[in-house]
Amino acid sequence: MIKVRTRFAPSPTGSMHIGNLRTALYAYVLGKHYKGDFLLRIEDTDKKREVEGGVEEIKKLLEMFGLKWNEFYIQSERVKEGIYKKYAEELIKEGHAFYCQCEAKNAKTEGFSKELRDPCREKGLITGAIKLKVPEGKISFKDFVLDKEIEWDLSTVSDATLLKSDGFPTYHLAVCVDDHLMEISHVLRGHDWMPSTPIHLLVYKFLGFKLPEIGHLTDILDPEGGKLSKRKGSTSCEGLLKEGYLPEALLNFIMLLGWAPKDNKEIFSLKEFVKAFDEKGFQKANPVFNKEKLNWFNGMYLRTLKDSDLVNLLFDFSKSKYSRDILEKTVPLVKERIDTLSDYWEIASFFYEEKKADEGLFGGNKEKHLNVAYEVLDGMDNWDKEVLNQKLMEGVTNNSFKTGDFFMDLRIAITGKKFTPPINDSIFILGKEKSLERINKYLK
Numbered sequence: 001m002i003k004v005r006t007r008f009a010p011s012p013t014g015s016m017h018i019g020n021l022r023t024a025l026y027a028y029v030l031g032k033h034y035k036g037d038f039l040l041r042i043e044d045t046d047k048k049r050e051v052e053g054g055v056e057e058i059k060k061l062l063e064m065f066g067l068k069w070n071e072f073y074i075q076s077e078r079v080k081e082g083i084y085k086k087y088a089e090e091l092i093k094e095g096h097a098f099y100c101q102c103e104a105k106n107a108k109t110e111g112f113s114k115e116l117r118d119p120c121r122e123k124g125l126i127t128g129a130i131k132l133k134v135p136e137g138k139i140s141f142k143d144f145v146l147d148k149e150i151e152w153d154l155s156t157v158s159d160a161t162l163l164k165s166d167g168f169p170t171y172h173l174a175v176c177v178d179d180h181l182m183e184i185s186h187v188l189r190g191h192d193w194m195p196s197t198p199i200h201l202l203v204y205k206f207l208g209f210k211l212p213e214i215g216h217l218t219d220i221l222d223p224e225g226g227k228l229s230k231r232k233g234s235t236s237c238e239g240l241l242k243e244g245y246l247p248e249a250l251l252n253f254i255m256l257l258g259w260a261p262k263d264n265k266e267i268f269s270l271k272e273f274v275k276a277f278d279e280k281g282f283q284k285a286n287p288v289f290n291k292e293k294l295n296w297f298n299g300m301y302l303r304t305l306k307d308s309d310l311v312n313l314l315f316d317f318s319k320s321k322y323s324r325d326i327l328e329k330t331v332p333l334v335k336e337r338i339d340t341l342s343d344y345w346e347i348a349s350f351f352y353e354e355k356k357a358d359e360g361l362f363g364g365n366k367e368k369h370l371n372v373a374y375e376v377l378d379g380m381d382n383w384d385k386e387v388l389n390q391k392l393m394e395g396v397t398n399n400s401f402k403t404g405d406f407f408m409d410l411r412i413a414i415t416g417k418k419f420t421p422p423i424n425d426s427i428f429i430l431g432k433e434k435s436l437e438r439i440n441k442y443l444k
Contacts, residue, residue, distance in 0.1 A: 004036030005185050008062075008069075009175065011043045012054025015236035016061050018289070019190060019220050019228065022254045026217065026282075027188045028067045029270075033277040039182060040069035043175070044076045045168045061237050065251050066270045073182070075174055084169035087177050087207060088130040088162050096206040097162060098133050099125035116158040130163040132172070132199060139201050145188070145215030145282045152198040160199045172196060176203040179212055186213045215279075218258045218286045228289050235289065244317060244341030249298040257287040267300065299339035307331050317341045326351050329429045333421035347421065351429060354438060355416025362409050365401070366442065369409040372399055374439045377432055385428045392424065413442045 008024040010016065031038040040062065042055050055074070062069070078084070091097035100120035121133055140151035162173035169177070179187060194216050204211050220228040228235055240250055248269070255273055256266065259281045268276065302310065311327045322344075334347050349355070363369075372395040380391060396406050411423040414435060420426060427435045 002185055003183075004031055004034035005039065005183050006031035006036065006188065007039040007041050007179070007182065007184050008067075009041040009043050009178075010058055011046065011049070012051055012058060013046070013049040014051055014054070015238050016058060018235050018237060018240070018250075018254055018257075021061070021065065021237050021251075022220070022257055023188055023190060023217060024062060024067055025065070025251065025254060026259070027186075029274050029277045030186055030188065030279060032274045036185070037070040038067070039071045039073065039184070041073040041178060041182070042075060043171065044074060045079065045170070045174055047076070047168075057238070064241075064247050065237075066247075071182070073178070075169075075178065078178070079168055083181070084163060084173055084177055085167060088169070088173060091132070091162065091203075091206055092130060094206065096133055096202075097130050098123075098159075099128040100131045100161070101125055101128040116156070118159040121159060129161050129165045131159045131161050132202060134159050134199075134202065139198050139205075141197065141201055141211065141214060143215055144186070144213045144279065145217060146284060150194075150197070154198065154202075157198045162203070172199045173203065176200050176207070176209065180204075180207070180209040184212050186215070188215050188217060191216045191219050215282070218283060220257055221286050221288045223288055223290065240294075244343065245294065245298050246301050246313075246341075249301040250294070252301075253294045253297045257289070258283050266297075295339040302338060302341075303335060307335065310335060314341055314344055318345075323352070326429070330421070333425055333429075337421070350415040350417075350420065351426070357412045357416040357442075361412045361418060362442075363405050365405060366409050367444070368399070369401060369406045370413055370439050370442055372396075372401070372406075373410045373413075374436060374443065377427070377436055377439070380432065383428070383432055385424070388428055389424050410439075413439050 006027040008027050010020055010024075028038045030036075040059070042058070044050055044055070088097065092099070098118075098121045100118055102118065102120055116134075118131055120128070121131070134154055134157050137154050138151055139154060140149055142149050160172050161170050163169050178184075197214065197216075201211070203209075222228045237250070241247065251270060252266075252268055255268055259277075260283055261268075261276055261281060262278070265276075305313070307328075310331050311324065314327055314331070315322055315324055326348075330348050330351055334344060337347055338344055373392065376391045376395045377388075380387065392407075392410075393403075395401075396403050407423055408418065410427075411420055412418060414423060414427060414430065430438075
């Protein structure tokens with residue numbers, strides 16, 4: 001049986017999108033499920049678009065998500081070995097490619113060329129860029145993700161550049177040569193690469209390479225319609241992590257954006273996913289990036305953490321802005337209420353800084369309620385939570401207040417808003433002095 005070898009081959013041209021992470025995840029899991037290898041190959045032959053530090057960011061993110069590679073390659077280093085030039089010249093020799101000296105067009109400013117057959121193919125040039133000589137006829141392959149045969153009429157496929165005049169290969173040549181030499185058995189890639197497939201099929205055929213299994217993944221859709229784009233909200237891995245999503249939760253969410261288990265299970269560790277994986281589980285319908293579902297996953301993962309671990313995560317997430325002492329006291333109060341690490345500040349910021357409440361939030365008995373609360377707190381010599389609860393309830397009963405109205409006015413005075421962790425617990429954590437100061441500001 002052939003050894004399964006998969007790869008993730010990103011370009012270091014910007015922040016990694018969740019679609020890229022999903023491709024890496026599925027390639028990793030496919031390889032590991034069959035006890036095979038997962039390779040990381042940096043495709044950096046387009047030096048004009050390369051972002052400084054991009055390679056290290058890719059490696060750091062993959063390691064953060066637990067996607068550890070068995071082998072690592074950088075295409076620009078392989079260019080120096082003359083690998084791609086050798087195969088491009090072989091195609092020239094066999095009559096499947098030709099030299100071209102046409103000046104490259106800028107598609108953004110000049111539009112894409114409508115000429116599918118390059119005029120240089122019949123000129124017999126001996127220098128220049130090397131282009132594929134696309135023949136007439138048809139070509140097809142079986143897509144193992146879509147589970148169907150896909151065919152192209154080659155009269156609709158243009159003569160593609162394989163080797164630029166500077167000696168650097170284009171994606172079309174480099175991906176075929178590298179996948180062959182690295183013995184890649186299964187290629188997983190985004191659906192947007194489908195139009196390039198007939199070119200790659202021809203390169204494989206003309207060079208006598210064995211064709212790997214090729215599968216194109218579904219597009220992840222934006223909830224508002226259309227394909228998910230970096231321009232629509234934060235869909236970069238780095239951006240989502242900065243919003244307070246845990247790597248484990250984000251990875252679990254992405255697992256199910258295009259793959260479905262047989263038993264409808266939703267919570268998977270990476271190890272469990274490797275074991276459960278079945279390529280027949282790839283879905284044909286395009287999934288929607290549902291932020292609410294991502295929040296649900298993240299909330300589930302947060303609530304499984306020990307309080308001490310969540311304290312450490314929040315402390316690191318805030319870059320030490322949050323007090324560890326306050327975190328330890330407040331995490332038990334907010335743990336069930338937060339879906340992301342960034343939610344903590346929204347809920348618990350009043351512990352760190354005073355929030356001025358809108359007067360319109362208070363009820364009609366604000367003065368009476370807050371005067372009684374002030375007297376209760378001021379009269380407490382022993383700062384004890386159970387005593388605090390008891391004394392405040394006595395104040396409600398003795399004055400015939402409505403319990404909900406009394407505690408809502410007290411909550412607003414202490415926190416500045418209506419929805420917070422339990423107010424008595426919050427007062428106890430804030431302490432007598434701070435609580436009295438906040439109440440007093442609303443008393444005439």
